[in-house]
Amino acid sequence: MSKLLIAGAMALMAGNAVAACPTVTGPDAGGAYPHLFEKSEFESIQNCTLSFNENPSIKQLNGRIAGNPKLLPLAQRIPQEPLVIAPYKSIGKYGGILNGISKSTESGTSDFLSVRHVNLVRFSDDLATVVPNVAKSWQWNSDFTVLTVNLRKGHKWSDSAPFGAEDIAFWYNNILMDKNVIEKPKDRFLSAGKAVKVKALNATTVEFTMNEPAPGFLDNFAQDYAQPFLPKHLLEKFHPAFNKDADKLAKAVGFDNGYALVNFYYGQSDWKDIPTPLLKDKAATERLVKAGYTAIMPSLESFLVVEDSLEGRRLVANPYFFQVDTAGNQLPYINEISEVYIGDEDIQTAKLISGEVDYKAQAVNLPQAPVLLENKDIGNYEISLRPTIAQTTFAFNLTDKNVEKRAIFNDLNFRRAMSVAIKRDQINDIAYFGLGVPTQYTGFDADSTPFITDKLKNSWIQFDQKLAKQLLDKAGVVDLNGDGLRDLPSGKKFELNIQYATQGTSTEVVEIVAKNWTDVGVKTTIKEVTSDAYRNSQTANDLSVLSWVMGRPLVSIASNTEILVPPYGSFFDLRTGMLWSQYLETNGAEGIAPPATVAEMKILTDDFVKLKVGTEQSNKVGIQIAEKVVDDLFIIGTVKAVSPIYRSKALANFEVPKTSSYEFYRMYPYLPSQWYLTN
Template identity: 50%
Template sequence: MKRILLSGVALIALPAVAYANCPAITVADPMGVAAGEFPQQYELSAFQEAAGCSMEFSTNPDIEALNAQIKGNGDLPALADRLPSEPLVMVPYDSVGQYGGELNVLSNATEAGTSDFLSVRHVNLVRYSDDLQTIVPNIAKSWTWNDDYTQLTFTLRAGHKWSDGEPFTSADVAFWHDSIMLDKNIYEAPRDYVTVGGETMTVETPDDVTVIFNLPAPKPGLLAHFATSYAPGFLPQHFLGQFHPDINADADSYAQSLGFENGYDAILAYYGNSDWTDTPTPMLSRSAIADGLPKSTLPTLESHIYITDTTEGRTLVANPYFHQVDSTGQQLPYISTQDELYINDNEVRILKLVNGEVDYKSQSVRLESAPLLLENQEKGNYSIQLKPTVGMPAFSFNLTSEDPAKRELFNNLRFREAMSVAINRDELNEIAYFGQGTPSQIAPFNPAPNFVDPKWESYKAEFDPDTAKAMLDEIGMVDTDGDGFRELPNGEAITLNMQFSTQGIAGRVVELVGQNWADVGVQTQVKEVTPDEYRSAQSSNNLDVGLWQYGAPLAIHLGLNSFFRVPFGTYFEHRTGMLWAEWLDSDGATGVEPPDYVKKLADDIDAFQSAVPGTPESDALGAGLVETFVSNMVMIGTVKAPEPIYASNNLKNFTEFKTWSYEYYRTYPYRPTQWWLDE
């Protein structure tokens, strides 16, 4: 047996018991049980029918001790009262797991660079299966569309509960949509995924388990959005609603009794003003006020919930009300605790991986570190997968720079074309990617659907420094003082400040491209910063050059318009043209009016999302989006290449990933709730 230390108390983690009530089928050995409607999972009734069994349920022997560490949770009822009436049956990849252990992971910082870890416990209404093609149930039990994709109906699980034992119902979806996403006290403007062509949706809840999204125009990609987004489509009304004036007339006075300024102040403290669900948890770190609060963090439907939060890292314990079980009836997750350590220094991060101190890592681990990681696999007791990316390292110029001379230069298409052909992508591939990649222009759709003309993958992507120099001469950017570097057309000196974070792009890539640009006479200065510093500079319009991954699969573009609508990404992605975005978002009241091609992209992505995928109309719109985007050099692509995925050999049921991918939400398709630790 194995001893686990939880908050200073030694607990015994018992090995899994072999259950005879239902067969211990796995993906590797289905034992003759017919596959269900969806890959690698069943609804309970469907599994019992397929396996000819009546499932009995069991739980982690340490679950009461784990629950006791969740502030605000009462004593646990029986397991049957914690599970939905029809839990989701997950078929393990290789083996029925053992309870216990602690998953050790690294994140970059308290906010940036945590999506890798969040994806391990993440849930949403639906998800993609690991074929990255099939959308399958998760929080929702099922869904239906009407004929013209203007109404999406979800059926939830009867008896589903939040991590504090309170019922999860359709009211929590309506609360998320109506009282949070559409409340201007929380979001100044609605997020694009709750709009269709700029118009908001409505939500109906005819009963506790039925949610109806009514769309003002067709948007077939809304389902794919829920399958990939980090932002779940629900929030705990029973808790946050206490602070919302639309739900509780005494919201302000109740919040003030707890030390908040008003109800909205409490909501923003618990939830933040962002749909990113992994922001630091202030009530866990501010112990001076935490003792008087009903809860330290929001109740969750995820597999684990935070119990500590410091500047060094965070700790989570298993959700005692989680809605999934394995094929023998054991409640998931198997892993009892998770420990997140903040390591922003790349050298320290790689050293910890090499030493085998981590159980899983993907984000911010770049191919340039692969030789060292591969060399030490046996010694460190871990394995490395090299998998293709969905995005590619891309460069953009700040098209709304606060510097008028730079803004004029960056908006000159000939300048952007010159800087593209100045990049030696073959050399970049050989040096930074060990010859494992494919040089390419930017690929907004990746992998490219049939409607994308292959010519755009090589557009202005040939290495031609002489042409680059001629283009720069043509626009009046010449070396006037003889120092070997060109000045701006107005005679002023210019240095391109290239700040980057390894979370978004490899440092070697930035250095090589910076040298390519210097070789044609454009001076550059490369500096590594933290993800938070990079995003702060990007959001405040202070970058010269955007340096981050760019690109997404068709499924993402069907539900999220941000890749084609200025600033061409969310807070966590590659963005440029911040003042143009401000103009569009304010209907021209503030910001800077964008050129016609930017307005056309915004209109065309809305039309594309309303078209039925695979139809001639949809394909024509998609092809047009690519042409407009690439021909205007909004982003400059480099090399499509694989990146490393790291997993301890002690981590069981860890399968082969298909991509190194934020866009499919990292581990989410690969079912980390059925991972277990054999230590």
């Protein structure tokens, strides 16, 4: 063949190779997963080559990320193996500000955290299928003891540094397992109570080796707020294990030592809603930027914090985000997020009614729904009522500082009495407009877990004041002075005060429960507090009555059993038995020894996490766990209902969630990176 013909053939081939890709939308585009493609997969299916486009404002947005370097060209910002998103309905347009509202920093903010959140994997919007995200793919060995995760070639942190397997190994081995940073790692990141072996096999492959089978280990990252990666390239400079001059370097920018600076960036927590360096210490942040560092820790998320104050925060699109749409547009479409803090529920409702917010789900309680529905045309928004997974629950402090109250709370007769004293039909009618179902707390989501029986759901939920009074008598809580109210066995007054936050419990529910308990002779008052105040008091063991939404789906408990063992949840949940937890953590050196049932539950939960969810053996252990939760009644259920989800009509590509739930990390399964604003 002549050189001319060869050149012509090559030119023809090149012309075919750069054929424009179709702008595919919707879930059924032919990929391995709904709405998702790997780049090579998409190009093969469509017989095309993707070309890429950037947000025309991205240079200006990058300039607002304090300390971020000059922007690289788009081809160097997007990974060689980007994740390709087929939007829900349409290819979006760039620009605009997504307006949000939260209670305060670290309070009522998880719905907006979920908008920008990324993790190794996520649940698809069927809430059943685990799909790729930061991770390109993964493999388990035959007995679920070795997990191999494959990352994307060319993926970069928000400051342009390469992201890879070393960042995951660093997070685990040098942050999570370093007591100078994290005093005690969370149980969900351990295996048989011991560290997992995490090793970077090469730049894009990381291996997790368990101490026993852990089939739910990866699934945990599909729903977890914690991200299993940190920017080693930044933090290792100040980490004494990596840099002998770490302390010297940290002192040069005004910190006591290297660990102090690591903690300044990291915040000593996987919960990324702690105040950023921008809020913690403005002067220190300015010194870091002047020394050539970024003001915030580099991220893989879709949006980065550029302003942080006690009034709110501002975020801009990540110029190095790893997702593109099927037209090759780098996501996210939206330029900015503006999140303001409004603690007062009435003011929050007024702002929702006036259309000042584009999306809100958390801390929008069902009693607000009628007024929101009535005004939705005026405010140009929509309200969807979706089922919840968690329900409002109550509990008593099983390690209360008042020893006499503690003894009462540990009497099963007392807990059963207080459960049957609750008029759940009244809660349903008044607080939930008849849209809920009275249900006992079983740990697992009673509606979606196949082995939860009607008997369990209905245990000790009947309204029976006569039985309640009989059980209180058995517990030794009787009226000793004839004033109509029950006293402690010592003769002292027995009064309960429910401190609650509307983020976790609506006022209407608390009012009903307090009256119900007072009606059987246990005088109960209520006091509304902020979420932060509630959580801090609860963790300090200062509350006698606890109330929050509790309950998780089967897949969540299969990978994380923290709600079933002391203290029965994280900082963000209802917690009881804090001194039991302390006793177990210190091998009896501190705290209070828990009863035998706690050890029995630990055996069951240890077995449960070794089993593949949905198998006959897993279901057998699961029902034993649920039965013990109901038998112990450490946590008392009320009513499972629905919850409002608010969104502006201007917010496009919005998929109404199947549930209104923190348990799947709110909007994370629904691809908020492809949202855009139409006005």
